[in-house]
Amino acid sequence: MTTSEHDSDVRHRPDPPPPGRRHLVIAYDGSQGAVRALDWAAQEAERLGAPLRVVVCVDWHPVASPEAAGALLAPPDLRRLGEQLADQAAAHLHAHHPGLEVTRAVHDWASAVPVLLEESSAARLVVVGSRGHGAFAGMLLGSTSAQVAVHARCPVVVVRPPKEGLTTPPRGVVVGADSSPAARGALRFALEAAAVRGAEVTAVRAWQPPSLWGSTQHGPAHAQLVALEQAQRALLQEAVAEAQRAHPGVVVHQRLVREHPATALLRAAEGAELLVVGSRGSGGFRGLLLGSVSRPVIHHAHGPVAVVHDDA
Numbered sequence: 001m002t003t004s005e006h007d008s009d010v011r012h013r014p015d016p017p018p019p020g021r022r023h024l025v026i027a028y029d030g031s032q033g034a035v036r037a038l039d040w041a042a043q044e045a046e047r048l049g050a051p052l053r054v055v056v057c058v059d060w061h062p063v064a065s066p067e068a069a070g071a072l073l074a075p076p077d078l079r080r081l082g083e084q085l086a087d088q089a090a091a092h093l094h095a096h097h098p099g100l101e102v103t104r105a106v107h108d109w110a111s112a113v114p115v116l117l118e119e120s121s122a123a124r125l126v127v128v129g130s131r132g133h134g135a136f137a138g139m140l141l142g143s144t145s146a147q148v149a150v151h152a153r154c155p156v157v158v159v160r161p162p163k164e165g166l167t168t169p170p171r172g173v174v175v176g177a178d179s180s181p182a183a184r185g186a187l188r189f190a191l192e193a194a195a196v197r198g199a200e201v202t203a204v205r206a207w208q209p210p211s212l213w214g215s216t217q218h219g220p221a222h223a224q225l226v227a228l229e230q231a232q233r234a235l236l237q238e239a240v241a242e243a244q245r246a247h248p249g250v251v252v253h254q255r256l257v258r259e260h261p262a263t264a265l266l267r268a269a270e271g272a273e274l275l276v277v278g279s280r281g282s283g284g285f286r287g288l289l290l291g292s293v294s295r296p297v298i299h300h301a302h303g304p305v306a307v308v309h310d311d312a
Contacts, residue, residue: 033129163302181310182278
């Protein structure tokens with residue numbers, strides 16, 4: 001029997017994701033990060049009155065080393081392992097989130113990234129943990145989470161672990177508000193998230209004066225600096241006003257700071273329950289995977305980070 005014949009015998013493909021972008025997708029692999037993400041996704045589904053689809057992907061990668069040669073004579077029963085993980089997730093949801101509408105999809109002999117990207121084409125939101133099984137402890141973000149955040153066709157929430165020693169419950173939504181299409185989508189997403197939480201939004205626009213001004217090595221003069229700041233403030237007010245048309249009852253605090261945007265967002269998000277960023281900010285090339293702001297934010301934030309694409 002050839003490898004392809006063997007694969008066709010053992011693989012089982014679940015039903016495709018339902019259309020309509022009503023449901024949330026949670027990637028589950030049984031890791032501590034996945035359990036944290038599972039609870040976050042369940043709470044969000046309850047807020048939105050949406051179904052939750054638990055997606056389990058299991059694959060087998062035997063170790064190719066002289067020591068391991070012959071140690072694994074046959075691949076494990078991945079279908080059984082996947083069903084056990086799905087059962088584990090379903091039992092957890094039944095115990096902690098009774099009444100939530102839950103479906104599941106188990107993919108054996110399948111890598112998580114392509115499966116989750118396919119799921120994102122029909123989902124309202126995809127939720128992933130920051131690291132799954134097999135990730136090195138020193139890694140900031142697992143490769144699956146990073147790739148899904150980059151390429152998904154809907155917003156993605158990466159559930160980062162909370163800051164150690166946090167004693168007060170997180171509150172409020174923080175969003176980066178530059179003038180890019182992705183940031184405008186992030187603002188809309190942030191206001192929608194705040195509306196279902198009964199929370200307030202802090203819209204942060206960070207900017208830095210140019211280091212070169214004319215032909216000299218000096219920064220802009222005071223009057224020019226004031227004019228630049230006024231222009232930045234006007235852009236922030238315009239972006240917030242546009243987003244508030246759909247949610248006029250949500251309180252939005254506008255914060256304009258002279259700081260690197262990633263640093264400003266991470267600082268503002270301390271104690272927040274959700275940080276929202278666009279996948280690429282102003283000036284980002286479309287070919288870039290994640291912008292210079294969104295990338296460090298999802299690596300270093302303490303808490304959930306939503307990544308919103310301009311075409312989501």
